[in-house]
Amino acid sequence: MNTQINSINLQLSTWSSGIFKTLGFIAVVxxxxxxTTNLFAQLxxxxxxxxxxxxxxxxxxxxxxxxxxxxxxxxxxxxxxxKTGVAQVTINRMNSGKFPNSVCGxxxxxxxxxxxxxxxxxxxxxxxxxxxxxxxxAWKESExxxxxxxxxxxxxxxxxxxLFYHATTISPGWRKExxxxxxxxxxxx
Numbered sequence: 001m002n003t004q005i006n007s008i009n010l011q012l013s014t015w016s017s018g019i020f021k022t023l024g025f026i027a028v029v030x031x032x033x034x035x036t037t038n039l040f041a042q043l044x045x046x047x048x049x050x051x052x053x054x055x056x057x058x059x060x061x062x063x064x065x066x067x068x069x070x071x072x073x074x075x076x077x078x079x080x081x082x083k084t085g086v087a088q089v090t091i092n093r094m095n096s097g098k099f100p101n102s103v104c105g106x107x108x109x110x111x112x113x114x115x116x117x118x119x120x121x122x123x124x125x126x127x128x129x130x131x132x133x134x135x136x137x138a139w140k141e142s143e144x145x146x147x148x149x150x151x152x153x154x155x156x157x158x159x160x161x162x163l164f165y166h167a168t169t170i171s172p173g174w175r176k177e178x179x180x181x182x183x184x185x186x187x188x189x
Contacts, residue, residue: 060151066104067091067146068139073124075183076138081156082183083142087149088159089187093120096163103150156180164188 067087074086093099093106099120100106109120133139148154158180165187166172176188 063103064143064146064150066107067150068143070107071145072133072139072142075185076135076142078183078185080141080145082185083145084149084154084156085159085162085165085180085182085185085187087145088155089162089165091149092159092161092163098163156182159187161189162187 067090070090071083071086075083078086090103090106094101094103100109106120108124110124111120162179164174164176165185166174168181168184168186174188179187179189181187
């Protein structure tokens with residue numbers, strides 16, 4: 001009986017290890033495709049004589065959608081400043097060189113830690129089914145904040161260097177410099 005249980009446990013362990021390795025491989029492939037696509041677009045722009053940093057209307061629309069979605073699912077019931085903070089952290093990460101170099105890349109980034117898939121923004125890992133907004137008014141407000149931050153370069157001075165935040169209801173024990181508390185979020189350098 002113990003031999004059968006040990007055999008089953010070994011099979012389950014091997015199976016779950018395989019799943020995590022597969023998920024890790026998929027995350028790496030997604031990251032490679034994202035980076036390659038971005039580099040290819042830069043080369044195409046250069047070949048067409050377009051200036052460095054050129055962004056097409058389609059790319060800007062996609063960025064705006066990703067940023068709006070992130071603001072909505074992270075802070076839809078929060079005040080303007082907290083929504084702006086979520087957007088600003090997303091943009092700061094994109095510009096930092098430590099995260100993907102596109103808004104959508106930052107929003108949908110996943111990593112593997114100790115054979116566990118971890119998303120940069122919890123709503124994406126925990127609730128992949130969240131694709132459509134539930135509250136049209138909150139979606140519209142999130143979209144307005146996204147436009148201000150992405151298109152008009154609106155920034156909160158206190159969050160100039162913010163790269164991380166978490167809800168006030170949790171305490172991850174980070175050893176990062178706290179910058180501000182806005183709504184139900186605490187922001188860090």
